[in-house]
Amino acid sequence: MKFTLSWLKEHLDTDASLTEIVDAMTMAGLEVEEVIDPAAALSDFTVGHVLAAEKHPDADKLKLCRVATKDGEQQIVCGAPNAREGLYVAFAPLGTYIPGPDFSLDKKPRKIRGIESFGMMCSADELNLGEDSDGIIELPEAPVGTPISVVLGLNDPVIDFEVTPNRPDWLGVRGIARDLAATGIGTLKPETIEPVQGSFDNEQTILIEAADACPAFVGRVVRGVKNGSSPEWLQTKLKAIGLRPISALVDITNFMTIDRARPLHVYDLAKVQGSIIVRMGEDETFKALDDKTYSASADDVAIADETGILGLGGIVGGESSGVSEETTDILIECAVFDPLTIRRSAKRLGVNSDAKYRFERGIDTGFMRDGMEMATRLVLDLCGGEASTVDVAGDIPAAPEPVSFDPARVEQLLGFTPGEDEIERILKTLGFERQGKSTPWIMSVPTGRRDVTMQADLVEDVARIAGFDKLPATSLPALPGRREPTATLTQTRTRLARRALALQGLSETVSWSFVLGAHATAFGGGADALHLDNPISADLNVMRPSALIHLLLSGQTAADRGYPGAALFELGPVYRGTEPGDQSLTLAGLRRIEPARDWAGADEITALTAKADALAALDAMGANVDNLQMSQPTGDYWHPGRSGRLQMGPKNILADFGELHPRVLKALGIAGRVVAFEVWPENLPAPRKGKNSAGKSKGALALSGLMPVHRDFAFIVSDDVAAGDLVKAARGADKALISDVSLFDIYVGKGIDDGQKSLAIDVTLSPKEDTLTDAQIEAVSAKIVKAAEKIGAVLRG
Template sequence: MKFTLSWLKKHLETDATIDEVVEAMTLAGLEVEDVENPAEKLSEFSIAKVLTAEKHPDADKLKVCTVETRDGVKQIVCGAPNARADMTVAYAPLGAYIPGLDFSLDKKPRKIRGIESSGMMCSGKELEIDGEDDGIMDLPQDLAMGTPLAEALNLDDPVIDFEVTPNRPDWLGVNSIARDLAAVGLGKLISPNINASDIKFKNPQTIRIEDTDGCPAFAGRVIRGVKNGPSPKWLQDQLKAIGLRPISALVDITNYITYDRARPLHFYDMAKLKGAINVRRGADESFDALDDKSYTATEDDIVITDDNGVLGLGGIVGGTTTGCDETTTEILIESAYFDPLTIRRSAKRLGVNSDAKYRFERGVDTGGLIDGVELATQMVIDICGGEASDITVAGETPALPEPIEFDPMQVTRLTSLKLSDDTMEKILTDLGFSVKREPLWTVTVPSFRRDASEGADLVEEIARIHGFHNLEAVSLPPLPGRREPTATLTQNRTRLARRALALRGLSEAVTWSFALDDHAALFGGDDESLRVDNPISSDLNTMRPSALIHLLLAGQRNADKGYPSAALFELGPVFSGQNPDDQRLSLAGVRRVEAKRDWSGVEEITALTAKADVLDALESMGAATGNLQLFDAVGDYWHPGRSASLRMGPKNVLASFGELHPRVLKAMGIESRIVAFEIWPEAIPAPRAKKGKSVSKAKTALSLSDLMPVTRDFAFIVPEAIAANDVLRAAKSADKALISDVTLFDVYQGKGVEDGHKSLAIEVTLSPKDATLTDKEIEAISDKVISNAMKVGARLRS
């Protein structure tokens, strides 16, 4: 919805600036989207006088003009055919931006066919004032030289564009906007009165309504002796300012009233009507509309007809057969009310969009039928002349909204505002309501405010006009008793794990909990119970058994678009059956094995990269990673020999990681090796609480020794079947007090190591607490490390 500041001031007596108007609208709940002031883009242009206009010596179509401007007398070369001496023009100085041409003049004079030119004389199209481009603007002679162009042409009139919410169709009229602004104290409402016109003859036009559900009421009046032609300049300027094209006086009047009072009207040329006007349902009838399109009206549509057929779609668009033109001398004014739902359905089906449809589908003021006719009558007679008949009303105007029984104490209860009864009554009456004050108020709702139907609506109106910004910030009262944390242990843990994975360079994804059945089968989800009866898509017909499915597909889509190194993770549910216990929370991630270019060198992505991701995530969730055991990965979609699982005991699987099986990747169309992981956060045991104490979420105190640590390296020969982790755990158990860390730094198979065996090189770190370790103490611990390693099948490499 658009309107100008000058248009608003026809209904609101105020000295407010445009900024004050916008602020008041915003505080009153009208969402302003844009404010455009034509004067701003015309600020560089001014009125100038052409002194002489001589033919260019080297160009037949150019003239060399001397022009008196606010910058002095300038020589301007002009190609407009109407350029002449003693002409008043729009002058653009050097460097000015020409909006209609989208370019700026040079800041220095330039030569055109050898003659220097300083500035430009502009057409209306070049300044986006109008569409005329036959030549430069020929302005009135009485305009003073040097006057800013916007001021001279009365274009310093800002245009406000705001969003109208569906529940406030009255805001589609400027008078209703003025009413709300007057209520907030911005000015005084001065909407002109609509007086009854003098009746000169009886209405000769018969009007009938067959479909009273679709069109409850139709008011009509005939005006004869009108003279149609261009509308007055003030009316054309108002319509142009909001983006409407002036057509003729009669058409422009209907457009003006549509925006001024939110009252769509339609004028019929009486000379083109035949017989009675009839409002009914369509019967597969086609007609040519005023928007230069043809439509076929069915029984779902409301049509206006006469004996010749369809005259238009009621409340949407009129037909060409009875349209007004320059020959029109007698008109029928239509002011009707149409059912909003029927209008909305018809317009959507036919693809029609019009100002009338936009208002009727939201619901126009049922009390404005007669006022609409009277206002149109006044404007037609004032602009086009003529005399009016009486008004014929077919059907019945819908009843007024039901009065509201209102308890004024609701305002304090719902908003905490403490306003006097007089203040609340004034707000409601300023908005058009009427109030009868008793212990329980009776509030009469105006016909244009059918959105207000109960006390809470009136509370909202009072708070809106008083100002939501004036509401005091009041905290909710504290609830009695001890409040438990709202986040569960798993929620807190996974929040930390997501942060840890993000710090390792993985991006979080959110994907579907459904998958294609063929993909689900690759991950063990071939159970019929997982099938979805009514899937949202054919490729999402099964509950997913693994979160890896969509991560793999997303990674491949990224690679197809030129981003092959996507590293993704997701936290979400996976399913193994229909029962509640068959749903688990999974934290899964994938990395594509792609070569990266990096100044610091290329880090190879392997199964151990996925293991590091898992360990970081598990440690962030509080899992005792030092006590985990390494087993084969769970699921045949993992690559044998390049994958494993971490367990707390033989049955409690915390995570699986490693490379995915090439067979699975090929079946899914994944064109790369993939390392991945699946973590089961709910499998991590909850921390134990000490007797009489709650579980502390704080970390244990950091303990650092002042003594230097001691490291010793060992190399063991073990069978291939023995996991390196078993050797590391055995070595660390040699002395848990002094051994602070055991790491594997080399695995070797080849010359010097018999077939079926491997060499594991480990580093053991000893951290003394009280005193420096002697050689004898170090030797004793080393012997115990070797002894413990031998118990798991290792022998010291010679």
């Protein structure tokens, strides 16, 4: 909703500044989105008077001008062909920003062909006031130094604010002025709408056959009108808020829509055949005034005559009965329509008109007669003619029911009260009237405020007008009893795991819990019991056995669209059956293996990359990742030689990771290779007492000022011995001194017997109190060798 400051002041008597008015609107609940002040953009430009214009001595197309300005007489070199003596111009002093070409004048005089120029005379294009760039603006005579925004009538700010659906009264300028008057920033100007006495009977028949969709239709005929251009004052108002003037009759309806939130429609009576009939549509098409063709169904309220449809009531009029310059006799429509019907029809047809915007929120039914009288007066004043009597078809809806209101309830709900006298003043200014003097008060509700149905609604009005900023800051009383955590242990853990995976460079996705049956089968699912009876799509007909399915499809889609190298993860449920225990929570992720296209090379993505991702998630959830056991996953969608499983004990599986089987990728239409992981957060045991929610106890920080010592060991082991088992055995040899163990080489070949391999590890020793002696280092080394021997490892010679 847009309106100008001067338009507002036609209804509100106030001396408040623009800033004060905007602040008052905001505090009263009218959310101001933007204030467009054209005068601010032109504040540096003032009226100058050309005293003399002579030819430049060194340039044929330049003129040397003496100009009277607000800074005194200035010398300006100008190339405009219309620069001449006596002209009033838009003067820009040195240092001024010129918005059109987007540059600023130098702060010092600039020499043009050897002669200094002390400013600039501007064209319309240079000020963003038009496209004329061939000459400077020729202003009407005005005192030198007057801001050009005043001379050109561009000193009227436009306020744009958002209207909430429950306040249709704010869709008219007078409704905004009424609320501002209640805040005390001004006074609502009184008005009396004088009825126009009809000089003849209205013989245009109006029939309502769809009373639920259109309860009332007020109509009036005006004969002998002359529909030309509307006056300048009306065109200026409409242009300022972005509306295009069309003709006097159309501009009057637009004015009423913005000024009073009262949409109207005008019919050319010469184009109407017989009675005006308000009925539901009959699958008939018509060309509308917006040059589009629409079809009215049985769910749409249609305005028709005896030959067919004339338009959609409350939404858009038809071209067949539209007014033109040849129009002489008109029918003014002032109707009310069912908001739900309007909303459904407009949404189905994709229409978004100013009338629809107001009717779908509900208009002031009490202003129907006065709205007709006001519109008639405007037509007679601007277009001439004579008016008929007013005809009302149907029944104008009754006023809302009065509301019982106890002023003491204000303090009970808000924590403060402005006092009964102020409460009554606020409500009266907003249009509510107190009936009698009893308590509780019986308040009549204005016809434009059907959102008010209970006393809490009145308390809300008092609160926003008296000032939400006056509400005291009061803490809620503590509830008795023990308070449980708002998040479960699993929720807390998975939140930390999701953050850890994001830090690993993976992007989180959210996808369906349904997949294509063939895809589910490829991942070991697709049982008949998991097929949906009523799927939302043919390719989403089975509950998913793995969250990797949608991740794979999303990664392939991204690659097909030119975005390779997808790294994705998702937290969500998977389904193995229909029993309660058959649903489990999984944290799944993947990385597509793409060829490196970096001049410096790139880290290779392998099954170990997926393992690192899974360990990062488990570590964030509090798992002791150093003590996890390794085994092979049982799912046949994993590559048998490039995958692994992380578990606690023989049965408690925490994660599977590795490269996905080519057969599965082919079944899903995935090109290339993919590494992935599946983590099962619910399998992680609860932390012991004294540990935090993630399962990690926070011990004392122990930092040593002594340098660590590194020792390398190479062991011969059987092919079936996992490298992780050797690392784990070495780490446990001396937990006090050994701070880290890492595998840095695997060798099979010359010097190593068949069925065996060489594993080389780097052991880090971190002394706590004194530098380690050779004897201490040898003692720890012996422990490491002994621990390795327990898993069948022999120190390599």
